[in-house]
Amino acid sequence: MDSFEGINEFVAVAECHGFSAAAKQLGCSTSHVSRQVSRLEERVGVALLARSTRMVSLTESGHTYYQQCKDLVIGLQQANEQVTSQQAQLSGTLRVSAAGAFAENHVAAALMEFAKDHPDLTIEMNFNTNMVNFIEDGIDFAIRYGRLDDSGLVARKLVDRPMAAAASQNYIEQFGSPTQPEQLKLHSCIIANSDQWLFEKDGKPLNAVRVHGRWKSNNSSAVLKACEEGLGIVYLPKSSFNGGLANGKLVPVLEEYWGAGTSSWIVYQNRRFLPQRARLAIDFLVAYFSDWNE
Known part of the structure; x- marks a missing residue:
């Protein structure tokens, strides 16, 4: 009997916390996963999983066994990928959840290049800021920005994105330009994701400034349009309004305090469960943005 039989199913159950979720990830029946794990437990002579009507958890022996097996499974998978990736023609559907202007303007363009290389x-x-259920929604990976919650998901950084402040020339002529971050409290600010803005001085972070304003939106295009219309000062990743600065619609504000930034990330459930098209797309994006400069 194959000494590796059941290990893949066992690792999947441990990581998915259940037989049904593991079966869905592996593309097989729940009964098959349960049968394979039971046979594995019989061979090793110890219970690896504690089963109840509500949950499945690792026993102490199961935890030890899982720590040894997970790297083995990943290593075998990567070896198979390296051998077959050059010959394989990617097909099927790659589903990506994305949020933010960076994803809309830059990640989408990068994935278009990836699509050109894989015509099948x-x-x-799908652009939204909602929480993603990777299994139920059929999402391969997501593009997110900012601070990530410790959700147990895998995250690979795409880029660091320095922040910058700007306003329309009309707003500056009417209300003046602040010379220190604290003076933003006296101005109308256009709020995107947070009303607490973080700045730097000589590379050192300053205390957050809580701002207020008459326009709030989680859509960066709407935020920039409001700024161009003179509704206030905006604070976004600099690449969001490089065009506005270049064409004169916007002017920089508090330029010597720029620097504190956010990051854009690729987030996914577990590399071992990703289809090859998703793994190669993620590697492509990381390489594509490796020399990104705002």
Whole structure:
């Protein structure tokens, strides 16, 4: 009997915290996963999982066994990928959840280049800021920005994005330009994701400034349009309004305090469960943005 039989299923159950979720990830029946794990437990002579009507958890022996097995499974998978990736023609549908202007303007363009190299591949990009259920929604990976919660998901950084402040020339002529971050409290600010703005001085972070304003939106295009219309000062990643600065619609504000930034990330459930098209797309994006400069 194959000494590796059941290990893949066992690792999947441990990581998915259940037989049904593991079966869905592996593309097989729940009964098959349960049968394979039971046979594995019989071979090793110890219970690896504690089963109840509500949950499945690792026993002490199961935890030890899992720590040894997970790297083995990943290593075998990566070896198979390296051997077959050059010959394989990607097909099927790559589903990506994305949020933010960076994803809309830059990640989408990068994935278009990826699509050109794989004519049998279909790519779906769904733009929203909602929490993603990777299994139920069928999402391969997500593009998110800012601070990530410790959710147990895998995250690979795409880029660091320095922040910058700007306003329309009309607003500056009417209300003046602040010379220190604290003076923003006296101005109308256009709020995107947070009303607490972080600045730097000589590379050192300053205390957050809580701002207020008459326009709030989680859509960066709407925020920039409001800024161009003179509704206030905006604080976004600099690449968001490089065009506005270049064409004169916007002017920089508090330029010597720029620097504190955010990051954009690729987030996914577990590399071992990703289809090859998703793994290669993620590697492509990381390489594509490796020399990104705002």
